[in-house]
Amino acid sequence: MDSNFPNPAGPAVAPPPPDTASPANNLFPIFLKLENMRVLLVGGGNVGLEKLGAILRNSPATAVTVVAPHILPELRELAARHPKVQLLQRPYQDRDLDDKDLLFLATDDVALHRYICAAAAARQLLTNVADTPELCDFYLSSVLQKGDLKIAISTNGKSPTVGKRLREVLAEVLPAELASVLGQMTIIRSRLQGDFAKKVKSLNAVTAELAHGPAYETPATAYWRRVATASLMTFAAFIVLNILSYYFTWQQAWDVARSSGTFYTFVAVGFLAQMVDGMLGMGYGVVSAISLMSLGLSPVSVSASIHTAEVFASGASGYNHYRFGNVNKRLFRVLLLPGIVGSVSGALLLAHFGETYAGYIKPILAVYLLILGVRIIAKAFQKVAKKRKKVKNAGWLAGAGGFLDSFGGGGWGPLVTSTLITNGRTPRYVIGTVSLVEFFVTFASAFTFFTILGISHWQIVLGLIVGGVAAAPIAAKLAGRLPTRWMFVGVGLMVIVWSLWALRKLL
Template identity: 85%
Template sequence: MNSDLTTPTAPAATTAPGSGPPANNLFPIFLKLENMRVLLVGGGNVGLEKLGAILRNSPATAVTVVAPHIRPELRELAARHPKVQLHQRPYQDSDLDGKDILFLATDDVALHRYIGSAAAARQLLTNVADTPELCDFYLSSVLQKGDLKIAISTNGKSPTIGKRLREVLAEVLPAELSNVLSQMTVIRSRLQGDFTQKVKSLNAVTAELANGPAYETPATTYWRRVATGALATFAFFIVLNILSYYFTWQQVWDVARSSGTFYTFVAVGFIAQLVDGMLGMGYGVVSAISLMSLGLSPVSVSASIHTAEMFASGASGYHHYRFGNVNKRLFRVLLLPGIAGSIGGAYLLSRFGEEYANYVKPLLAAYLLILGIRIISKAVRKQREKRRKVKNAGWLAGAGGFLDSFGGGGWGPLVTSTLITNGRTPRYVIGTVSLVEFFVTFASAFTFFAMKGLSHWQIVAGLIVGGVAAAPLAARLAGRLPTRWMFVGVGLMVIVWSLWALRKLL
């Protein structure tokens, strides 16, 4: 079993003496620590941390712990590992006999220097807590996905940075990587032919891993485009056939020739989707404010936005997925509860009327106003809060879907802002929530259409054209904007949405 005892990362490039800042010249290595004998001097908090790191990576390692005082938590940890021996007494030089690796984890600097000198004389590798200059090796921040282990080293400068990078990689790398490694082992064992043929076969199998998820062979790209074009053409004719039952070509031509009205709706849809795709929320807010200012009735605005948002969110979700902004695990958690909540909200609103939605909006708006202020305060602080696990994310998605249909909006502000407030990376939250939003709005629009029918198609058409045009630009910007400015944008959008919903009460 490979251990992550010493796994500093190798420098990207070495630096010649006198030509620049010193490089990280540590040599990365994974040790089979279970074949070695380890001495740990110290039984306090730091000693507990060191012992936990050792046993977490190599549970069967023989570790001898020596300390005048030993914490109860360390005793409990040692009790679960038979090869860990505890000696509650001061350090003795004889403790170094027969040992291969040494960890010093006390608060006595003089004792560390004394033991370090004795260990150097015996050529023992030594790690000294909080004293990089006395260390022969550093403990790294380790990310594990099954058989895959990634170790991060900051050359002893900042363990906190190493932990932050580990959190980022844990968010990006999928858990399925462990299955990939297992499958590659099977594939390698089944390859036939000489060495050259095996290399060609492995290149074909691993092309997507080497070039990224967007990589395709030319033949695959060709047939994918053919299939996509055929499906798009088929869908276009189906939609055209359905619309022909409701509208004539003369009506469509009259709208296109109208004095700027249609293009105004296109501009509203473009701006609304640009904001929503970048921040994960705001389509309903921007559209509603803009259309209301044009003198349209609230009923027309609500019906048009819910129908058009289905197309805009579909385009946005596709481009977020294409640019790698989607967390698949979070997507699975949010999808079904969001759809269920959306259908329930649309059904109740269609069945019992819109007057009940007015009781829900103020409560949501008050909650989001506080949340928006908190998000902005997080952005202006120099250090972000520790990431917290999002509990009951399914219930959150269900509530967001219900409020979006029943209250006229709220999916993005509620779900996106709550996840970001809990420390989730804004880029992946926005991309994932935008993709799920397509299915949520589709379920809502389908329910409304089944119970109320289609109306106000001129507004819908303009919003769709503008939203679809803005989707790829918004998705690309969501991955390029600095994280702090994305926090500010999300916070301001939440506050605007809250104040807009509270306008009647205020």
């Protein structure tokens, strides 16, 4: 809560000279212990309900007296849940100001507001008047709270809508672990040893999570995560090399690397496909399929190679998105299991029925995504941001995306990413989260295909893996740096390209 009521005692020291370059908002931000005060609210309509809700959300035990000739049933229900709220259904009287510390005016009578403001000023009461900034002694802020952290945003009474929008942005950006970190800070501070400079350095290291995300929880955790990751990668490489040694000699591998640039062409295709997919959350299958087919490879070898290589590329992409803080953990949990179930189901059905029935589904999906692509590009150039819609069936969306990706030969990124972004979700976190889930979805699909059909075309797979893994950290870093508008445009264009590619036989 902000207040511009003057301090009658005056400053304790001489004030600094005025800063001519200071911003126009000269409000002094404070946080009040409102539960120790007596509050009067005049007005029982929708605005009064909004004011009372703001008071009780932040300070539920505040003693509030509501005076109004007419009181909404919703306001009565809210008051019934708070014993210290008193309702007086009658017109305002001057004696209502007695023994009050704070005053809120929320009626539609401007003349009454001015009259009460004059009476309140005579008693030195701080007053907030709805929709009349010039009569206010203080403004209500747009408040974001995560545990013990509370952030108040003031627009100097100019635009509460802007304050609410900024609050939504901060709620999305600040990590979910923030509340637990603050809850542990008291314990951490009591255990720190050394001089002041050393304590500050230690606290900065601990709170690095707030700036960089969950990958920087503590220095010790970050160190052991790197050790575990390196050990896992070493172990995986050892297994892969041992398996390959049963089928291929070192001379054969060297001959492939030297053979007329073909292997390096596959590397370049994998790099380009992963750059597009990592930045936009989709496009790996489209870019790699178009590129490989243009080299004269058969559709069967292209499809098998892409599904196998995408496991490694999506794993590297998801890890780097998590590392750079592009993942929304709550959305990740919602998408994970349905996506895996849909992927395995699609792979089993495709292996049983073949590609005939998959050809019927893909055109329908392509038409749907073509419409979504146009909407996403239009959304990028909207001047007024629309309110974000809640995604009610994200689990079903993930299940459908996983099924179509396996059964239809692609569609996880275009369907899931574009639908979530169209509903107003932040592109950076949608792309990062969907990319991380894609690893598990692709792994489930590839494992199912491998169990049933086996693996082939290892030269193409190896080139795509090398290029995709190399591009993953670069793409994930860029996904967090690109302007939101151009991310919308990129996603929209990629969705349209994917749709036209899927519809190419019909067109």
